[in-house]
Amino acid sequence: MTERQIAIFKAIVDEFTRTAEPVGSKRLLDLLDFTCSSATIRNEMAALEEMGLLEKTHTSSGRIPSSKGYRFYVEHLMEKQLDEGVKHSLQAVFSERHYSMDEIVKKSCDILSQMTSLTSVVLGPDSKYQTLQHIQLVPLNERSAVAIFITDHGHTENKTFHFGEDVSVKDIKTCCDLLNDKLSGTPIGEVVNKMKEIQPLLASHVARHEVLFEAFVNAFMKFASDNVYCSGQSNMLYQPEFADIEKLKELMKMLEDSSLFRQIANHDGNVAIQIGGDNDLIQIDDVAVVSSKFKLNNEEQGELMIVGPTRMQYNRVVALMEYMSKVIEDLYREENQ
CATH class of the missing domain: 1.10.10.10 (Winged helix-like DNA-binding domain superfamily/Winged helix DNA-binding domain)
Incomplete structure (x- = not known):
């Protein structure tokens, strides 16, 4: 040329x-x-x-x-563009108060969708590399309590229990103690199967073990499932490329499939272009996915994605995602110092 x-x-x-x-x-x-x-x-x-x-x-x-x-x-x-005003605005958002890591990642996803008028997706670290470290019980009042599951990497999931007179705080505490004793150090993906093995032990120690067993199993299944958060799906309604209702239906079906984003992250069957560093562009028919990885530690990483038509302002989108990934990494580092 x-x-x-x-x-x-x-x-x-x-x-x-x-x-x-x-x-x-x-x-x-x-x-x-x-x-x-x-x-x-x-x-x-x-x-x-x-x-x-x-x-x-x-x-x-x-x-x-x-x-x-x-x-x-x-x-x-492409010449990446992100003005200093945007950077200061993003820094101000996260300096307002202390956010948990989960809140930081989700808020980043919401901000990306708002600032690009596209759809944003965040993939959290894959839980299969984590093991259960501890279950902690926090009573809220006489009729409810929260069980908090903590992994060896410091990630948490919680389950709120609302119970009647037939399920007591004491029973939930006994259940937590047994699970801590038998499940500590178990890979997250194996917890549910191991719980089934110790169900008879729960039955011998806890009066309403069936209710508690089902509640804990559901909480662990949620924990072990894909940690995918999506924001700004409705932005696609305003993109002229998706004025065709059939195209829009296909796109919405894609956005609802969390497993597809894991495949995209691995570039299975897609054309991936390394934009530089930890950023990639993947094209699927009329849809483009720009992704940017963020590292939480030597073993874990997550990924931010912007989903939109192939006609997007790549210079601004890529710069914004790079900066947001850096913000997440810096906040995680501060939180764990």
Whole structure:
């Protein structure tokens, strides 16, 4: 590609991601910082189309970037942009009060969806690498208590118990003590099966063991399930690419499938582009997923994702995700010092 072709191509990508309207030669005359004729621009656009970087739409003589074009742009031409005002705003949000790690990650996800007007997803660390360390019981009042499950990596899950006279705080405490004794050090993924093995022991020590057994099993199953949080799904309703109801249905089905995001994180069957460092771009039909990993320690990492149409402002999205990942890592480091 010549320098002129690169300038024209970059102008088309930037304008189309901003307006969602195909870009024609007349519009490019206003956008380019050098002078040439409409005929020259049309010739260069035709050449970029032959390279597979641009596509012509049925409704306009203008061009739009192709999937290959977006990949080329992200790999070679993108200049990440994030102004200092945005950084200060993000820092202010998290300095307002002390958040738990779970709250920090979810709030980051919400902020990303608000600031990009797209859908954001966060994948928490995979619990299969963790073991149960301790179960702690916190009575709330005469009729309720919270059981808190803590892993060897310091992650927690809680289960609130509301009970009548037939299930006492004493029974729940006895159940907790037995589970601590028999399950401490057990990998999270094996806890439910091991609980079934010790069910007869619970039956011999706890009056209403069936109710408690089911409650604890459900809590552990939630703990062991994929730790996926999604925010801003409704933003997709306002993207012109998904005005087609069938396309929108397919996208919503994708957003509801937490296991799919684990597959995307591993790039199974997708085209992945390493944007730099821990960032990737994955394209699935008309949908683009930009991901950024954050490291909690040497063994664990999570992943932020932005899901949207292939027409997204990659320079801003990638910069925002990189910064948010750094914020999460810094806050986690502060919390564990």
